[in-house]
Amino acid sequence: MNRSAINQVIRDMEALIATYRFALPPFATWSPEDWAKAGPAYDELRDNLLGWDITDFGSGDFRKVGLALFTLRNGNQASPERYPKPYAEKLLMLYQGQRAPFHFHWYKMEDIINRGGNDVTITLYNGDTNGARLQTDVVYSLDGCRLTAPAGTPVVLKPGQSITLTPCLYHEISVPSKGGSVLLGEVSMCNDDRNDNCFYEKAGRFPEIVEDEAPYRLLCTEYPDR
Numbered sequence: 001m002n003r004s005a006i007n008q009v010i011r012d013m014e015a016l017i018a019t020y021r022f023a024l025p026p027f028a029t030w031s032p033e034d035w036a037k038a039g040p041a042y043d044e045l046r047d048n049l050l051g052w053d054i055t056d057f058g059s060g061d062f063r064k065v066g067l068a069l070f071t072l073r074n075g076n077q078a079s080p081e082r083y084p085k086p087y088a089e090k091l092l093m094l095y096q097g098q099r100a101p102f103h104f105h106w107y108k109m110e111d112i113i114n115r116g117g118n119d120v121t122i123t124l125y126n127g128d129t130n131g132a133r134l135q136t137d138v139v140y141s142l143d144g145c146r147l148t149a150p151a152g153t154p155v156v157l158k159p160g161q162s163i164t165l166t167p168c169l170y171h172e173i174s175v176p177s178k179g180g181s182v183l184l185g186e187v188s189m190c191n192d193d194r195n196d197n198c199f200y201e202k203a204g205r206f207p208e209i210v211e212d213e214a215p216y217r218l219l220c221t222e223y224p225d226r
Contacts, residue, residue, distance in 0.1 A: 001062060001207040006054045007216035013068045013093040016183050020116040022091065027051060028070065032215055036224050048074040048083060049193065049220040057101055058204030067100045067173075068093040071220060075190040077107070088191040092173075092184040094120065099174035102133070102200035105167055110188030113162040118175050118182040122163055123154045125170040131198050133170055140164060170200060 017024060027045060030038070038045075045051060050071045059065035069092050075085030088108075094100065096118060104127045114120055126134040135151045141164035142155065149155075155163055162185075165171055175182050193205050206221050215222070 001054070001056050002210045002212045003215060004213045005062060006207075006209065006219070007213065009054050009062070009068050009093075010052055010217050012095075012181070013070065013091075016093055016117065016181055017070075017091060020183055022115070022183075024070065025072065028217075030217070032218055032224075035218055038223075038226070040226050043226065044083060046223045046226070047079070048076050049191075050074055051220040051223075052217050053193075053206075053220050055205060055207055057199075058202075058207075059101075063095060063098060065099055065101060066094075067098075071191065077190050077192055077196075086190060088186075088188045090186040090188075090191070091115070092186060093181055094173065094175045094184070095181050096175050096179055097177040099172060101203055102170050102172045103203070104170045104198050105165075105196045106198060107167055107196050108189045108191060109167060110165050110186055111162050112157070112165065112173070113185040113187070114157040114159045115183040115185045116159050118179040119159075120157050120182045120184060121154045121174045121176075122157065122165075123152060123172040123174070124149070125151050127168045127170045127198065127200075129168070131200070133200055138169065140166075140169070168198075 053069040056062040056066040069090050072089045074088040076083035124138045126136050126138055128134060137148050137150055139148050143162055157163060197205060
């Protein structure tokens with residue numbers, strides 16, 4: 001992805017978050033110079049990848065296949081003694097007509113909440129330990145209501161609605177081609193994007209960046225060493 005595109009996505013997400021009156025933590029607005037001055041007291045942010053996270057999943061077409069995220073808090077499965085939080089929280093943005101590809105998490109259970117804007121569709125399949133996508137009925141929870149549906153069922157979340165996604169439950173997130181962007185919340189167990197994602201089709205989680213302009217905000221994978 002071009003840095004200029006990443007910068008614009010972050011600005012758009014900041015504007016959407018402000019529209020729904022969600023206040024971000026101070027480190028959300030840090031410049032690269034601020035990060036360079038942040039000492040070991042901020043290791044939790046670095047080690048657990050808190051902050052901005054923009055990905056096109058290796059598609060080369062972010063507006064079609066991509067996702068913008070901001071991680072607010074996170075524990076660390078690899079270092080539970082140092083970072084004992086068993087939970088994580090994120091905000092996500094998708095533009096109209098955009099989707100995040102089918103994937104599941106080996107370990108993480110999560111709730112996806114429509115915080116405002118457009119509708120969002122979550123399409124569901126069961127997965128297995130080999131990463132196959134099964135044609136068996138799926139069981140999920142919609143705002144605390146336990147439901148069973150055929151494989152491939154599209155579940156539409158309107159603003160305020162939420163769905164619980166269990167481990168090994170494939171899900172694709174998509175937004176209609178009209179109606180604007182959507183702001184989602186995610187409340188989950190610890191998040192580990194380096195080891196806990198299983199994509200149905202080959203995908204890259206973190207983008208390769210073409211530096212066509214200076215960074216507006218650093219991504220969570222770019223923080224300088226302390």
